[in-house]
Amino acid sequence: MATIEQIKSLMRSHFENDNEKFKTIALQIAAHEAKLGHTSSAKDIRDIVQNPKHSTKSKIVKLNNRNEMLEEKICDF
Numbered sequence: 001m002a003t004i005e006q007i008k009s010l011m012r013s014h015f016e017n018d019n020e021k022f023k024t025i026a027l028q029i030a031a032h033e034a035k036l037g038h039t040s041s042a043k044d045i046r047d048i049v050q051n052p053k054h055s056t057k058s059k060i061v062k063l064n065n066r067n068e069m070l071e072e073k074i075c076d077f
Helices: 004-015 019-035 039-050 068-076
Strands: none
Touching: 004 019, 019 039
């Protein structure tokens, strides 16, 4: 099982959009699982990291935090 530090690092790298760091940490978790004899779990993690079925690279759309049309309507009141 992943340590709390690994989980926190995974979360940080996810929210910082640092895909390489995320993959590195995931592979470290896989190595740890393999060392514990959990070869099936280790293989599953490696497979997910190395062969992602659903790439989100082209699907993520960053939106502007401000909705100018909404702000204009609110200011009209």
